[in-house]
Amino acid sequence: MSTTTDQLWLPGHRCAALIAPAIDRVFRAAMSAGTDAGAELRQRYGGPAAIGFLVDLRTRLAAPGGTVDAAGFAAVTRYQEPASCQRMLDKQVAYGMVVRHPDGALRATERGGAFLTELYALHAAVTATIWGGEPAARLARLVDLTGRLLAEARADGQQQPSPSAFGALAPPYEPEGTPAGVLLLNRLEVLRHHRADAHAAAWAAAGHTARSIVGLPPGPQRLAIEQETDRRAAGPYQALDPDQRVTLLADLAALPG
Template sequence: MNHTVELAPHRFAGLVAPAVDRAFAAGLQAGRDRGAAGLSQRYGGPAATGFLVEFRTRLAEPGGIVDEPGFAAVTRYRDAAECRRALDKQVAYGMLHRRPDGGIAATERGLAFLGELWGLQAEVTAELWAGHEERVVRLVEAFGRLLAYALVLDAERPDAAGAAFAATAPPYEPDGTPPGVLLLNRLGTLRHHRADAHAAAWSAAGHTARSVAALPPGPERLAIDLETDRRAAGPYAVLTAEERLTVLADLAALPG
């Protein structure tokens, strides 16, 4: 087999996306099973913590800000008015601060919650992926390179940069962050890169967030998916064909 042809970046983008989704979802579910709901409840429940969790890779960093375009991009498939009301509640709970320019930042209480969340995620990912430490380390390194290259590409072509990725990347990684947390957050951040590529693809095809969500399987959806792969492919050029195969194998082998 000619791996260079079979796993060209745009083809790899389509193959790796569901594997990334599976590993990321497994890490989040392990946290829910282990007590994330209880942690959230101590701070007011999902109504108080929802956006802190969703934007944790930016808001956990002291001084980290999510601007209005980034917030809108990450929540693009949800009702905007409902999102604003939910955000108002989290501000009222004292977890988030709304800036004069419309951006949001974590309060001291919000940062305390995220610090505890980091600790919980460290425990659950260590348990979930126990026995796969070498794979996790390889994936952390690979996805670190992918994120770094994606940021370079966005800096070179700001007109093509995606707002959701910009709102979450680079993920906050303080010294001593365990490999499982690094992997979970790097996977989640790269998912936003693909989400931006998907939004650009359906927008170019004349769709809105609502209309594309209702689009049935068929040639039009396939064309959008293939265009998404093409637009999402850029970062994967930093990996060799052999490294792409290794990433797929390592993701497939992770429990969850």
């Protein structure tokens, strides 16, 4: 029996559930390749203690004058111990990579910005290597579709929890001439934070904390939270028609990683 578009149609919550692991797989593979290739770059700027959170916050701090406020930083690092995060930031400030304003907002210094410029170039080279064998049309479609999702997610911002990791890191900084691989990598990261916010809202509504949800075993309560996460994360997928939802899933599945 032939498969029709109607049979392939994915409702928003189901699309969110299927897309999430596909995004994670592709994103993690690309970032792992970037970590392997970036050892010399990291050491040249002072190593892990100096780089700290710059890689995680790059989509905003790479922008001229870009900042991440204290609430947004707390959302991005919600599963980490706050005091440890602040100690790490202290080291970045001492290395001259980050400025921490009195209200807790973070901004890259000139040196931090130079690192991020080189990081974007590194990610361009890495993604060209791992995705360079893919049809250009596939990458172009993925860039277009993820751009639509981000635009819809930003327009639907009232559905996000406060503080919001997505709100802290979106829109990703995309200077003119940014290669398709970097556009896709950074858009996937910001979309991951959109889902992370939906997950945080779901477990908070169920009475959990960042600490307790990590230890929650599989079972009915965990399943209910995951289903509520899918529902809360579904909004951006309304921007895609049925064919585009299937295409997005298929194109992500086709990428190596």
